[in-house]
Amino acid sequence: MSQVLVASNRGPVSFSLSDGGALTMRRGGGGLVSGLAGVTGTPQDGPDGEAGEASGRAADPDVLWVCAALGDADRTAARRAPEGRLDLAGHDTGGAAVRMLDIPASTFHRAYNEVANSTLWFVHHLLYDTPRRPHFDARARRDWQSYEAYNAAFADALARDAAPGAKAAIQDYHLSLAPRLLRERRPDLRIAHFSHTPWAPPEYFRLLPDDIGEQLLLGVLGADHAGFLTERWASAFLECCALLPGARVDREARTVACGGHVTRVGVHGLGVDGAALRERASEPDVVERARALSEQVGDRQLIVRIDRTELSKNIVRGLAAYRELLVNHPEWRGRVVHLAFAYPSRYDLPEYREYTAEVRRIADQIVEEFGTAAWQPLILQVNDDYPRSLAAYGLADVLLVNPIRDGMNLVAKEGPVLSRRGCALVLSREAGAAAELGEDALVVNPYDVTQTAEALHRALLMPRDERAARCGRLAAAATALPPQRWFAGQLAALD
Numbered sequence: 415m416s417q418v419l420v421a422s423n424r425g426p427v428s429f430s431l432s433d434g435g436a437l438t439m440r441r442g443g444g445g446l447v448s449g450l451a452g453v454t455g456t457p458q459d460g461p462d463g464e465a466g467e468a469s470g471r472a473a474d475p476d477v478l479w480v481c482a483a484l485g486d487a488d489r490t491a492a493r494r495a496p497e498g499r500l501d502l503a504g505h506d507t508g509g510a511a512v513r514m515l516d517i518p519a520s521t522f523h524r525a526y527n528e529v530a531n532s533t534l535w536f537v538h539h540l541l542y543d544t545p546r547r548p549h550f551d552a553r554a555r556r557d558w559q560s561y562e563a564y565n566a567a568f569a570d571a572l573a574r575d576a577a578p579g580a581k582a583a584i585q586d587y588h589l590s591l592a593p594r595l596l597r598e599r600r601p602d603l604r605i606a607h608f609s610h611t612p613w614a615p616p617e618y619f620r621l622l623p624d625d626i627g628e629q630l631l632l633g634v635l636g637a638d639h640a641g642f643l644t645e646r647w648a649s650a651f652l653e654c655c656a657l658l659p660g661a662r663v664d665r666e667a668r669t670v671a672c673g674g675h676v677t678r679v680g681v682h683g684l685g686v687d688g689a690a691l692r693e694r695a696s697e698p699d700v701v702e703r704a705r706a707l708s709e710q711v712g713d714r715q716l717i718v719r720i721d722r723t724e725l726s727k728n729i730v731r732g733l734a735a736y737r738e739l740l741v742n743h744p745e746w747r748g749r750v751v752h753l754a755f756a757y758p759s760r761y762d763l764p765e766y767r768e769y770t771a772e773v774r775r776i777a778d779q780i781v782e783e784f785g786t787a788a789w790q791p792l793i794l795q796v797n798d799d800y801p802r803s804l805a806a807y808g809l810a811d812v813l814l815v816n817p818i819r820d821g822m823n824l825v826a827k828e829g830p831v832l833s834r835r836g837c838a839l840v841l842s843r844e845a846g847a848a849a850e851l852g853e854d855a856l857v858v859n860p861y862d863v864t865q866t867a868e869a870l871h872r873a874l875l876m877p878r879d880e881r882a883a884r885c886g887r888l889a890a891a892a893t894a895l896p897p898q899r900w901f902a903g904q905l906a907a908l909d
């Protein structure tokens with residue numbers, strides 16, 4: 415196999431630092447890491463293996479994962495490791511060689527928080543309150559320069575580490591410029607770019623300043639292959655390219671020719687490795703959490719949701735729908751519990767901190783309004799506890815996944831795989847996962863709170879055998895495209 419380089423903002427692990435200077439390592443959160451770690455190997459949380467107590471697996475010399483240090487503790491880990499190579503410092507990275515880039519904190523902050531998460535994420539997920547934002551001024555230009563520098567730092571690292579003819583798989587909106595920058599540095603490489611997010615339709619993409627929009631498209635078009643999670647996001651990208659001066663789009667063949675280079679556009683759905691997930695869910699930390707949760711819930715039906723506290727996940731409307739269920743169908747009072755795990759995300763952004771506060775406020779109101787001495791209608795937990803999430807999947811009667819817009823949403827796929835009660839899935843039509851799971855889910859418009867409440871009602875009433883049959887088919891669809899296949903498809907597209 416030729417050498418493969420993976421590049422993404424978030425790497426397989428991140429660190430925290432004790433007052434005494436000791437590093438503790440955690441598996442990185444979110445779906446991109448779940449997908450890529452399914453390919454390279456999953457690191458274990460827990461005491462750090464810096465002293466050489468790693469998993470014992472040798473790093474695969476043919477796969478190098480280049481990622482960014484996300485905070486001060488990551489920077490410390492990167493500086494302590496030889497040239498940022500975490501695996502060489504004895505950390506259990508799960509099997510891949512990992513180079514963590516120590517990009518200056520101010521550059522990283524502007525690139526990740528201001529451009530990637532406050533601008534590009536908002537554009538691709540249609541999140542702006544347009545009378546007020548976006549607002550592209552001189553400060554936005556300065557942020558953009560940092561985004562360019564951040565992308566250049568990745569391109570430099572990849573260009574330096576790549577063997578002749580190697581394949582580079584560059585991930586996501588943080589690194590939209592990197593394919594082109596890498597091609598300029600190393601024309602011998604074969605380059606893929608993959609978007610884990612939706613792609614904005616042209617009329618929304620045009621909120622971006624023209625030159626920035628152009629640079630983003632030209633950046634991705636530096637790749638030989640541009641991959642997307644669904645047809646819908648791939649088509650939106652092609653439609654944006656069609657407005658790019660000098661680009662020729664062939665919608666049928668799904669190619670874009672621009673500046674003498676042709677980029678092929680492909681669709682690669684990402685699912686779950688069922689066997690690996692079940693094995694992880696059988697470990698003692700998950701079993702222990704399942705026992706505790708099941709004591710809390712008793713013999714009531716359980717509605718579960720698991721998300722980053724992310725604006726696009728639509729947690730507030732989801733809670734409003736649960737409230738409406740209890741108002742419109744009071745027969746469920748005392749007979750159902752809603753477990754909402756909303757683990758922290760992007761706390762450097764005020765919008766995310768405010769959103770989390772709003773989620774907490776609404777949850778408190780629901781408990782206040784309906785709770786009794788004998789019944790707690792809602793349990794909200796705002797911390798990252800992956801094993802607890804796996805435990806909750808196992809106990810769910812209903813899984814609620816109602817994003818405004820989502821590239822895929824792996825939670826919708828993990829739930830049916832681990833469900834032991836045969837869960838019903840209430841699923842937003844705006845999640846990429848709806849393209850694969852729509853037939854057996856109860857599909858909703860995420861803005862329609864009343865419809866979502868009624869779907870929860872139907873899900874709770876669904877006969878056990880129908881629920882189990884649907885759940886079996888959902889699990890089969892969810893495991894049809896495991897990470898290994900998803901990734902192999904992207905690499906094969908480069909041959």
Ligand SMILES: O=P(O)(O)OC[C@H]1O[C@H](O[C@H]2O[C@H](CO)[C@@H](O)[C@H](O)[C@H]2O)[C@H](O)[C@@H](O)[C@@H]1O
Nearest residue numbers: 424444445446586610611684820821822823824
């Ligand atoms: O790294 P963060 O800023 O903490 O965010 C976590 C990840 O969020 C996004 O995940 C997406 O990828 C999933 C897998 O393909 C997909 O199922 C989901 O719909 C997406 O939202 C983001 O795209 C990643 O880069 C982040 O790491």
Ligand SMILES: O=c1ccn([C@@H]2O[C@H](COP(=O)(O)OP(=O)(O)O)[C@@H](O)[C@H]2O)c(=O)[nH]1
Nearest residue numbers: 443444445448757798799800803823824825
């Ligand atoms: O406390 C938790 C709960 C869940 N997850 C995982 O985070 C991923 C979320 O991926 P998804 O595609 O649903 O959304 P994203 O957060 O990437 O937008 C899933 O694999 C979850 O199992 C996690 O890392 N920590």
